[in-house]
Amino acid sequence: MSFLKLSKAIQGMAFFTLALSTPLTWAAPDAVAGKAKAQVCVACHGEQGVSAIPGMPHLAAQPALSVFYQLLQFREQRRKGGGMEVTVANLSDADMRDIAAHYATLPAPPAQTGGDAAKIAKGQVIAQQQFCSSCHGAQLQGQKHVPRLSGQSSEYFTAQLRNLRSGARADMDGTMGSAARSLTDEEIEAMAVYSASLP
Numbered sequence: 001m002s003f004l005k006l007s008k009a010i011q012g013m014a015f016f017t018l019a020l021s022t023p024l025t026w027a028a029p030d031a032v033a034g035k036a037k038a039q040v041c042v043a044c045h046g047e048q049g050v051s052a053i054p055g056m057p058h059l060a061a062q063p064a065l066s067v068f069y070q071l072l073q074f075r076e077q078r079r080k081g082g083g084m085e086v087t088v089a090n091l092s093d094a095d096m097r098d099i100a101a102h103y104a105t106l107p108a109p110p111a112q113t114g115g116d117a118a119k120i121a122k123g124q125v126i127a128q129q130q131f132c133s134s135c136h137g138a139q140l141q142g143q144k145h146v147p148r149l150s151g152q153s154s155e156y157f158t159a160q161l162r163n164l165r166s167g168a169r170a171d172m173d174g175t176m177g178s179a180a181r182s183l184t185d186e187e188i189e190a191m192a193v194y195s196a197s198l199p
């Protein structure tokens, strides 16, 4: 076999191996493996994905695609904050899918009771007027790549929505940035208290 033929054959093999291994990395995410891989996350995000630290995001019951997508954003340094970009620097796509599958299986964070009733009512009205549920779901429970907001920490919600409004946090396709642009601080706060109150 000539050198050219040999190298073509090797190239062909490499292509074949790639073609074989690509579907493998997209194999069904493994939530049990994800739980083990998420042990380093427990200190901040809680054993059950419900954080005890004020202002820290709850991850429990987040749609898997949303967590996966945010982890990718941190790894690619398109989103920064809380040292997350360092924490996830060495995770593979498969690790992220497993971890995301794990959080998606956990019971939703408990609705926060005792919030200011007037603010909750105001937040509900604004959320309806602004069609937030058209993307975040009827109960703001999230769907596909769109994050769950119900039961989320209201401090976290407020900080992120302000960041999305100012552009300090770039969103994946600009839809959330434009949804946030016209909101006032008072409106954001009311919606944060409202969504935290949802189960």
Ligand code: HEC
Pocket: 037, 038, 040, 041, 042, 043, 044, 045, 056, 057, 059, 067, 070, 071, 080, 081, 082, 083, 084, 087, 088, 099, 147
């Ligand atoms: C030292 C504390 C800490 C550790 C450890 C940590 N995180 Fe985070 N995480 C944060 C903070 C703080 C934020 C909010 C970042 C911001 O302000 O944008 C965050 C944000 C996130 C978000 C975005 C949530 C959302 O709704 O937008 C995801 C997803 C996430 N972390 C997953 C993980 C995973 C998975 C691990 C483990 C591999 C992990 N984190 C480890 C502190 C931590």
Ligand code: HEC
Pocket: 057, 127, 130, 131, 132, 133, 134, 135, 136, 145, 146, 147, 148, 149, 157, 158, 160, 161, 170, 171, 172, 173, 175, 176, 179, 180, 191
């Ligand atoms: C067109 C679809 C769409 C609409 C409408 C929309 N959102 Fe979003 N929202 C998204 C997407 C997508 C993200 C994730 C952004 C990213 O990181 O790229 C997001 C992220 C968020 C976050 C950050 C959550 C987290 O866990 O990090 C908050 C808070 C939020 N939206 C609140 C709202 C509120 C309040 C409204 C109504 C005023 C609203 N959104 C309307 C699609 C939408």
